[in-house]
Amino acid sequence: MSSDAPDPNDPADVADGSDVADGVDASAPTADEPEENDGEVEESAKHTPSGSPPLRVEGLVKRFGGVTAVDGASFEVESGSLTGLIGPNGAGKSTTFNCITGVHEPTAGTVSFQGEDVTGLKPYQIARKGLVRTFQIARELSEMTVLENLMLAPQGQLGESAVRAVTPGLRGAVVEEETALRERAWETLEFFEIDHLAHEHAGNLSGGQRKLLEMARVLMTDPEMVLLDEPLAGVNPTLEEKLLDRIHDLRADGYTFLLVEHDMDVIMNNCERVIVMHQGSVLAEGTGDEIRNDERVIEAYLGEDL
């Protein structure tokens, strides 16, 4: 892994999205379903301080050998928003996700989170700052129980120190913390309605339950912002409804979400802002309606169907 110095000024289309972005956040509820929570979002936004946008990506470039997967993508995600990221296969969405979360080191460009440059940090460092992701294919820890999966997630646990975990005098505090953690894990399981599975090995869960588990696990880290990589892929409609309800509930609590999804209806109905990627860069940005009517988007991706 060679570490190229990040160069924020390199690619050109920095300006592309940002002008569209301003002020969209609080805009009217999107097309079909009114967002009943919108009013509360701003009030109860206890997680992210208003001010600088939680996530800002500038001129992101990622090359794998001769292939340029991401080619100068720039966008911002507003605090407390549910932003959708769409694009045809190979548009660079997943690579962008991986660059943001530290799985890949960007070839060029910067990623900043809450005003802080996090480009090239390790995944665990980024997660500790409150930017946590789920995976496209749910990655449950299959030989651990659902409860253990959840209890793994919280940051900075005392008992993560091997010395504290074994030393007689110091273990008391660990046990105390674990007791509180166990209760929180149960509450989170109830919130996602998978508490009946608590003692099951995660590997025995169905696909949809794994998605719920992953979301629950991410929440246990106490994140500021959550990146959801196709959380609804392979999920039946009932469960999809449930997952979306949870996302809206959490957004009302002040969490910020960036959602990659293939299902256009989901994006249009649930996200107040949509970012369209095409061939590694951001093609358009705006509300669902604006995206629907954007000639370039229709041409590049959506077809005349919309």
Added chain:
Amino acid sequence: MSDADPAVPEADAPESATAAVIAAAKESDFALVVGTLLAIYAAAALLSFTDGLNSVVGLMETLTFLGLVYALTALALNLQWGYTGLFNIGVAGFMAVGVYTMGMVVRSPDPAFGPPGLGLPLPVGVLAGMGMAALLGGIAALPALRLKADYLAIVTLGLSEIIRLSLQSSAFDSFLRDTIGAGTGGGRGMGMPDNPVRDLFLVDGQAGTPTALGDLVFGVFGTDGLGISHPILIGWGYIAVLAAFLVGFYLLLERLGRSPFGRTMKAIREDELVANSLGKDVNLVKIKVFVIGCALMGLAGILWFGSQGNVSPTPQFRPLLTFYVFIAVIIGGSGSNTGSVLGGIVFAAVLFEGPRRVGGAVRGLIDAETPGSFADALVSLDPVTLLAYAADNVAPLQFVFLGLVLVFIIHRRPEGVLGDRIETAAAVDLSERPAGGESDE
């Protein structure tokens, strides 16, 4: 120490009667281990009772010693491989480093024969041995951070062989003598410092001059009492020490496993990227696990080979030793500490030492001449002759047996005897939800 575990579903009905017995015995880990030992003792008594009490107790002593040292090493390996998924095939090397460092630190600076040492007290030597093994473990962990399982295995195997060959090299021996004043003894190995347990029974370790404790024990059990030879009795004294260390290892590793640290280890085993994405410093945990595990392997090496009078690199620390320890962990069920203890004991008694003893006993019962070759034995068409041949060649047959057992286990029960249990990775009981706090979001 352990919790009964109601979470194990009864859905997978026991495949056989043995499985049912095992399921019942799982209720208590301690009873399980003691029960296994008793079963082994019963078999040992059956094998050797014709030779008198001394032989019976002696065989039990040998089996217990081997069982405990294998259990100690298997526990250390289980931390790395069973819990964290780090495929360390250098166990023999880390054990060698532990015991050699101890020997070099403790041996007299001016010994009657063999290489000189630093002449420091034994506890210093033991700590130095563990420290050196831990240091090497830390160094071995560095490639582990970048390598996937099988490549890590090759690196650790290579390291273990480098250690063995270095200890064997006379050039390395004289280099160490010149620089730090303590040598390895090269290919001839080195004599180990006196076992302090022996001094408990004998004044200055000299046979024939028992201490007060020695007098008491020898009087009741020894040649003046039950007629058990004194080295065997001293051996049992050392077994008590090993048992204490085993309990210590077990408690340490159980606490480590049942904690947030243990959860992180398991998460790394399951999916490194997930652990990383949840804010866990995967590399740091891997280094810690390597350091702790290798220190324990060093200590196990000291307790095992340090008590054997003489160590030399080549018969003792070949990779074969590592594979034996792996077999012990596999039998017990990787990921379970109780399983590792059980696996160590079962491996040592049933697979390692047992066949030879059984072969010897069987041969003693057969009144037939051993044929010259397998073909001759086969042609004779006489089962007794065939059995005599097998009993006389039990050493090579033992490996066939070992292989068959491994194939059987991996085919029929890949998770090992206790591998299917849920080893809770938390400092609190997760089995049921405590009352209260039913609040909703």
